[in-house]
Amino acid sequence: MRDYRRHWPASRLLIAAVAILVVVCAATVGSLGASLSGLTDARVVLLDRTLPARSLVRDVDTALINQESGVRGYALTANADFLKPYSDGEQAEHRAVAAARDLIQVTRPDLVGDLDRLDRLATEWRQTYAEPLIAQVRQSGVPQTTVADAERGKQLFDGIRAAGNELGGKLDQAAADARRQLDSVARSQLWLLIGLGVLLVLIIAGVAVVLFRIVIAPLRGLAADVRQVSSGDFAHEVVAGGPRETVMLGQDVEAMRVRILSDVQELRRSNGELEQFAYVASHDLQEPLRKVASFCQLLERRYSGQLDERGEQYLQFAVDGAKRMQVLINDLLAFSRVGRLTREQTLVDCDDLVAQVLDNYSEVIERTHATVEVADLPTVRGEESLLGGVFGNLISNALKFHGEDPPHVRVDVERTGKLWTFTISDNGIGIDTEYAERIFVIFQRLHHKDDYPGTGIGLAMCRKIVEYHGGTIWLDTTQTGPGTTFKFTLPAVEDDEQ
Structure with a gap:
């Protein structure tokens, strides 16, 4: 016998499988988190810093152009309205x-010097050219531009534009x-997701295969062994593997x-003894009873009229007791044989079967003025003699235990699922x-034997026969x-099947 302590319990196997999945899921979540963080950083660099910085440099260029246009217009016209674009x-x-x-300091600190150079050139342009020209025009009140100044x-200004373009x-x-x-981070994340998905599927498949081999397969083998034993092969050894609980x-x-x-072996031995008892009961026990009954009847016939009333009564008691003992032994033998001495089950037409039973009890029916109603009965599978005994017992009881009115017996049937009731x-x-x-x-x-005959x-015989045929019998208490x-x-x- 296998030592079950050498096998892991199913709970530990389940914990191990769950732990593997948890570790894989945690690694998956961590990898996805890192990938998403890199994707977020790349998006922030592009969308929140680099592109806005480029847009702001364009705004600087536009602002310088506005300043240059305002200074040139004011120098040509001496109109103060042209100074507004300059100041704005x-x-x-x-x-x-x-x-x-x-x-730029955060994203590209190496370009801060280029921005400072642009700002310095713009400041120099205003200090060395724009501001002096504006002051000169404002002082004279007339346009003060020459080809050399222009x-x-x-x-x-071209130097400023060149620095801005650079x-x-x-x-x-x-x-x-x-x-x-x-784009690179996005592609990496896509491949990471694909790889993690494939890895997760492989791990789940691996865990499923392992669990099948160490849990499901042993259970399936144990179930097959149990089915084989339950089918009657009690000599088949049951050997289980897998987790501790299965073992x-x-x-x-x-x-x-x-x-x-x-128990089966003991039951076979007991059945053998029962068969021996049945043989003894049917031969050895009935022979003395037959002799007792025969000689009592001989005494009754030979000495009829020579014995007093009490003596003749004693002889009648002896004959009656012997006959009832014979009937009781025969009934016991019939009861013991139900389900033990089996015959081939055939299709039995219950209409014909009940008709035979009623024919056997025709004298009782006529004597008691009984009426028997029989519905259209189906065909069932069973041993005809045994099923005839069921109908015979129940119908004879209905004819026997009647009241003052003539017996009225009704035999009905109805289909309830896979059964006839x-x-x-x-x-x-x-x-x-x-x-x-x-x-x-x-x-x-329930009654004294002198009131109603019977053993x-x-x-009990009816119940045994019905249960032997796969049914149940009961008294309708409703x-x-x-x-x-x-x-x-x-x-x-x-x-x-019909």
């Missing part, structure tokens, strides 16, 4: 430069790099099989519901009217 552009430039510096201002180009390149980085269950089933095998009712003396189970116990009589085996109603079931025969 200067303010816009300062705001854009400050905002761009904050973004050329100098253009050169200074910075913008670098930021464009930075944006392109950030976009490529974002322990297999050991319990094996111990039960050994006990059942021992037969009903035999009468208008007789009835049975109290408290005796509903007692009447099916052997030798349990008290009939209903009946409210007079009489008695017995019901019993028999398996229905499918159409293709």
Whole structure:
């Protein structure tokens, strides 16, 4: 016998499988978290810093153009309205430069010098060219521009535009790099998700295979062994593997099989003794009874009239006792043979069967002026002689235990699922519901033998026969009217079996 302590319990196997899945899920979540963090950082660099910084540099360029246009217009016209674009552009430039510096310092600190150079060139242009020209025009009140001043201002402003374009180009390149980085992180995350999904599927499949081999397969093998034993092969050994619980269950089933095998052997021995007893009862015991009854009858005939009334009564008691003992022995033998001496079960037409029973009791029916109603009965599978005994016992009881009115017996049937439910009712003396189970116990009589003849085996015999055929029999205690109603079931025969 296997030592179950060497096997892991199913709970530990389940914990191990769950632990593996938890570790894999945790690793999956951690990897996805790191990947999402990298994706978020790449998105922030591109969308929240690089692209806004490039836009702010464009705003600086636009603000400088506005300033240059305002200064040139004011120098050509001496109209103070042209100074508004100049002053607004200067303010816009300062705001854009400050905002761009904050973004560039975080994302591309190497470009802060380029932004400072742009800001310095713009400041120099205003201090060396724009402000002096504005002051000169404001002081004279007339346009004060010359070709030489215009050329100098253009050169200074071209330097500013060149610095701005250079910075913008670098930021464009930075944006392109950030976009490529974002795409790369996104692709990496996609492949990571695919890889983690495949890994998770493989691990789940592996855990499922392992659990099947160490849990399901042993249970399936144990179930197959149990089915083989339950089918009657008690010599088949039950051996279980797998987790500790399965091994322990297999050991319990094996111990039960050994006990059942021992009981079967003991039952066979007991059946052999019962068969020997049946042989003795049918031959050795009945022979003395026949002799007693025969000689008592001889004494009765030979010495009839020579014995007093008491003597003749004693002889009648002896003959009656011997005959009743013979009937009792025959009934006991018949009861013991039900289910033990089996014959081939055939299709039995219950209509014909009940007709034969009624023919056997035709004298009783005529003497008691009984009426018997029989419904259209089905065909069932069983031993015809045994089923005839069931109908015979129940109908004879209905004819025997009648009241003052002539017996009225009704045989009905109805289909209930896979069973036929037969009903035999009468208008007789009835049975109290408290005796509903007692009447099916052997030798349990509700009346004295002098009131109603019989051995008290009939209903017990009916129960044994009906249960042998796969049905049940009971007293219908729901009946409210007079009489008695017995019901019993028999398996229905499918159409293709008829």
